[in-house]
Amino acid sequence: MHILSKSTYIKGLQCEKALYLTKKHPYLRDKLSLEKRAKFQRGTDVGILAQQYFPGGVNMTPNSPSQFPKRVKETMENLQNPAINVMYEAVFQHNDTLVMVDILVREGDQWRAIEVKSSLKLSPTYYNDAALQYYVLHGCGVPLSDFQLMHVNADYVKQGPIDVKQLFQLVSIMDYAKEQEPIIAANVERLKNVITLPHAPQVEIGSHCHEPYDCDFLGHCWKNVPKTKTEFTIDYKALYAQAPTTKPRHIAYLNTLTYMPAVPELDGTKPYQPMTLAYALTGENEPDGYSFWSCLDDHSRWQEYLSLLEERFKHYDLIVCFEPKNPIQSSKLFNLYEVLQNAQMFHPFLKDGFNLQNTAKALFHDAKLFEHSRILVEAIAHELTSYEQTKDDLLTENEMIKRIYQQFFK
Numbered sequence: 001m002h003i004l005s006k007s008t009y010i011k012g013l014q015c016e017k018a019l020y021l022t023k024k025h026p027y028l029r030d031k032l033s034l035e036k037r038a039k040f041q042r043g044t045d046v047g048i049l050a051q052q053y054f055p056g057g058v059n060m061t062p063n064s065p066s067q068f069p070k071r072v073k074e075t076m077e078n079l080q081n082p083a084i085n086v087m088y089e090a091v092f093q094h095n096d097t098l099v100m101v102d103i104l105v106r107e108g109d110q111w112r113a114i115e116v117k118s119s120l121k122l123s124p125t126y127y128n129d130a131a132l133q134y135y136v137l138h139g140c141g142v143p144l145s146d147f148q149l150m151h152v153n154a155d156y157v158k159q160g161p162i163d164v165k166q167l168f169q170l171v172s173i174m175d176y177a178k179e180q181e182p183i184i185a186a187n188v189e190r191l192k193n194v195i196t197l198p199h200a201p202q203v204e205i206g207s208h209c210h211e212p213y214d215c216d217f218l219g220h221c222w223k224n225v226p227k228t229k230t231e232f233t234i235d236y237k238a239l240y241a242q243a244p245t246t247k248p249r250h251i252a253y254l255n256t257l258t259y260m261p262a263v264p265e266l267d268g269t270k271p272y273q274p275m276t277l278a279y280a281l282t283g284e285n286e287p288d289g290y291s292f293w294s295c296l297d298d299h300s301r302w303q304e305y306l307s308l309l310e311e312r313f314k315h316y317d318l319i320v321c322f323e324p325k326n327p328i329q330s331s332k333l334f335n336l337y338e339v340l341q342n343a344q345m346f347h348p349f350l351k352d353g354f355n356l357q358n359t360a361k362a363l364f365h366d367a368k369l370f371e372h373s374r375i376l377v378e379a380i381a382h383e384l385t386s387y388e389q390t391k392d393d394l395l396t397e398n399e400m401i402k403r404i405y406q407q408f409f410k
């Protein structure tokens with residue numbers, strides 16, 4: 001059996017203690033947030049779509065971890081089989097390190113390896129992870145014509161069925177991977193040794209706990225942070241410098257449900273283009289104290305919210321919201337997400353993400369909120385039936401937006 005994999009190697013580069021805990025004490029791991037789960041799912045969906053770029057391949061994905069040795073053997077046999085020209089998730093092992101290559105394409109006597117990323121840009125971590133794969137493939141003696149990273153093309157505009165050749169872009173990292181080989185080899189030895197230690201290595205908490213990824217053991221390692229660091233802080237001078245210049249007479253609270261599909265869903269849209277599928281506006285000039293709009297039953301109407309909101313905004317001096325991905329432009333908008341961040345608001349809860357849920361938890365002990373991403377996932381999954389639920393969820397969040405605003409500005 002293998003000792004390291006692509007994910008444990010990347011984890012070990014971030015923090016040796018995180019690697020050790022993953023291997024020896026996985027039960028200490030934090031619960032997976034819905035946001036993280038959705039991100040994994042998005043990666044898987046994009047990976048499957050990317051296979052269409054090189055159709056007709058043999059899928060080597062094992063059904064369970066116990067099948068890894070069998071798949072390693074079959075992958076090596078398939079390399080010699082002239083009837084097989086493309087493999088998906090081919091499994092290789094070298095120096096106790098196991099990797100699964102997203103796509104492997106025969107090119108004459110050689111193979112081209114492709115690692116698929118669902119993002120628009122390539123980060124240094126992606127290069128590191130591809131370099132590890134190159135190290136393993138090279139160690140297994142696979143003759144490589146190229147090693148490429150495939151990622152989503154930000155300029156692609158959907159017109160008709162998805163054109164995978166346009167949706168994805170390929171970037172060669174072969175030279176980088178060759179250059180990195182001795183460094184990777186040294187890292188693999190170092191990280192293999194970490195796992196054999198009798199105790200977890202002593203690593204202090206720090207910014208590396210969030211870079212390049214939020215560590216899975218934040219709950220475990222940060223639980224004993226001294227009291228002084230657990231307090232709420234904010235730069236009040238910076239906060240009030242952003243306050244509305246004249247006291248607003250009519251205030252409304254706005255909350256949107258904004259969806260950013262990696263693979264564009266509608267003609268004329270691009271990858272990750274924000275699409276607002278619903279909004280709730282709470283204010284004294286709304287017919288029932290609120291107005292709610294959604295196009296969950298027909299996403300093609302997603303741009304309607306712009307003119308509807310423009311009209312509603314006329315009835316207010318200030319529109320308060322908490323929008324990490326602000327989909328609306330208006331001089332009346334008062335985005336608490338930006339305002340509180342500009343004022344350097346700090347609380348340990350916010351280390352898990354600067355979002356409405358954690359901000360409310362940090363300010364009010366009785367705050368009961370669900371993850372905003374859960375509203376989105378449920379609204380999209382249930383389509384029509386979720387109309388009432390989405391409305392209630394967004395209005396509940398609006399109450400919290402109002403409470404946060406009043407906490408500081410009233």
Ligand code: SF4
Pocket residue numbers: 014015016017018019021203204205206208209210215216217218221222
């Ligand atoms: S929380 Fe920080 S110190 Fe603890 S394992 Fe993770 S990265 Fe390492």
